[in-house]
Amino acid sequence: MPELPEVETVVRGLRLVLPGRRIVRVRLGAKRDFIDDPPSIERELPGTRVKAVTRHGKFLLVDLDRDGSGKNGEKIALLMHLGMTGQITVVPAEAPVAPHTHVFLELDDGRELRYTDIRRFGQMRILADGQRESVLPPGIDPLQASEEEFKRAITSRRARIKALLMDQNVFRGMGNIYTDESLWRAKIHPKRLGANLSDGEVRRLHRAVRGILEEAIRLRGSSVSDYVDSDGERGEFQLRHRVYQREGAKCFRCGSVIRREIVAGRSTFFCPHCQAAPRVRRKKAIRTTKRARRRV
DNA sequence: CTTACGGCCTGGGTGC
DNA sequence: TGCACCCAGGCCGTAA
Numbered sequence: 001m002p003e004l005p006e007v008e009t010v011v012r013g014l015r016l017v018l019p020g021r022r023i024v025r026v027r028l029g030a031k032r033d034f035i036d037d038p039p040s041i042e043r044e045l046p047g048t049r050v051k052a053v054t055r056h057g058k059f060l061l062v063d064l065d066r067d068g069s070g071k072n073g074e075k076i077a078l079l080m081h082l083g084m085t086g087q088i089t090v091v092p093a094e095a096p097v098a099p100h101t102h103v104f105l106e107l108d109d110g111r112e113l114r115y116t117d118i119r120r121f122g123q124m125r126i127l128a129d130g131q132r133e134s135v136l137p138p139g140i141d142p143l144q145a146s147e148e149e150f151k152r153a154i155t156s157r158r159a160r161i162k163a164l165l166m167d168q169n170v171f172r173g174m175g176n177i178y179t180d181e182s183l184w185r186a187k188i189h190p191k192r193l194g195a196n197l198s199d200g201e202v203r204r205l206h207r208a209v210r211g212i213l214e215e216a217i218r219l220r221g222s223s224v225s226d227y228v229d230s231d232g233e234r235g236e237f238q239l240r241h242r243v244y245q246r247e248g249a250k251c252f253r254c255g256s257v258i259r260r261e262i263v264a265g266r267s268t269f270f271c272p273h274c275q276a277a278p279r280v281r282r283k284k285a286i287r288t289t290k291r292a293r294r295r296v
Numbered sequence: 297c298t299t300a301c302g303g304c305c306t307g308g309g310t311g312c
Numbered sequence: 313t314g315c316a317c318c319c320a321g322g323c324c325g326t327a328a
Contacts, residue, residue, distance in 0.1 A: 002321060002322090003321055003322095006321070033304095033305095034304095034305095058321095058322080081322080081323095082321090082322090083305095083321095083322055083323080084305090084306095084320070084321060084322055084323095085305090085306080085307095085320090085321090100306085117305095118305080118306050118307070119304085119305045119306050119307085119320090119322095120304085120305060120306085121304070121305070121322055121323075122322090123323095157297080157298085158297075158298075159297085159298065159299085160298095160299090163298085163299085166322095168322095168323085175321050175322070176320095176321060176322085177321055178321085221321090222321070223321095224320080224321065225307090225308080225320070225321085226320095226321085227321070244321090245320095262300095264299080264300095265299080265300065265301075266322095267319080267320085
C-alpha cells in the first residue's frame with residue numbers, strides 16, 4: 001500500500017504526538033517473523049525517548065534517545081517499513097485491538113503506538129547510530145532532486161522508465177501507483193527506455209513526478225484498500241487517479257480506453273494513445289553492424 | 297546488466 | 313454455499 005505520500009502522511013501524523021514521549025513498555029504478538037531480531041526490540045526500546053520522526057523513501061525512522069542512564073548521546077532509531085498492508089496508529093491504550101496487530105509500544109501518556117500488518121510484508125528493526133548508510137536504499141529523493149539529478153538518475157542505467165522509477169536504488173519512495181500516474185501525466189509510455197527520453201520528456205516527467213507526489217501528500221495519500229494514516233483515517237488521492245486500476249475506462253485526456261499490461265513485473269496502467277509505445281528496433285540488423293565493426 | 301518469475305502472507309472479488 | 317483462481321500500494325533471490 002504505502003508509497004512516499006502515504007509514508008509521509010503517517011510521518012507527519014506521528015510528528016504531532018511522538019516527539020518527547022517516552023516508551024515505557026513493548027509488547028510483541030506471536031507472529032513476529034517480519035521483525036528483524038525481536039528480542040532487540042524488546043530490550044532496546046523501553047526507557048527511550050522519541051526525538052524525531054523522519055522518512056527515507058518508504059522507510060519511517062523514529063529517532064530515540066537513551067537519556068535515563070546519565071550518559072547522553074546514545075542514539076538509536078526504530079526503522080519501519082509498511083510493506084503492502086502495514087499500518088501505524090497511535091491510540092489510547094484501552095482502545096480495542098484491530099486484528100493482525102503485532103507490535104505495541106506503550107507510551108508515557110497513556111497511549112500506545114500499534115503496528116498492524118495483515119500480510120506481514122513490512123519490516124521493523126533497531127538501527128544503531130551509523131548504520132543508516134548501509135541499510136537505507138541509496139536512491140535520490142524524487143521530491144528534492146533537481147532536474148539535473150533527475151536526468152542523471154534516469155540515464156544512469158539501461159532499463160525501462162517504469163522499472164527505473166520504481167527501483168529504490170535509483171529513486172526512493174516511488175511505487176506502482178505513483179509511477180503509473182506520473183507517466184500518464186508526462187505522456188510517457190512505461191516501456192520506454194529511460195536513457196532514450198528526450199530532454200523535454202525528462203523535464204515533463206520530473207515535473208509530473210513532483211506534482212503528483214505533492215498533490216498526493218496534500219490529499220493524505222491513496223487509500224485503495226488498507227491504507228490509513230496514524231489516526232486511522234483514509235486518504236483521498238485515490239479519487240484523483242487517472243490510470244491506476246482504470247483498465248477499460250476512458251482516458252481523462254483523450255477518451256481512449258485505458259489498458260493494463262505487465263511491465264517490470266507489475267500491473268501497469270496507461271493510455272495507449274497519450275503514451276506512445278517505444279519504437280521496436282530491429283535487433284538483428286544492429287547486432288550484425290556491431291559485429292562487423294568489431295571485426296574491423 | 298536486465299528481465300521474468302516465484303515466493304513471502306492474507307483477504308477480497310469473481311466465476312462456476 | 314463452496315471452491316478454485318486471480319489479484320493486491322513491496323521486495324528479495326534465482327534463473328535466463
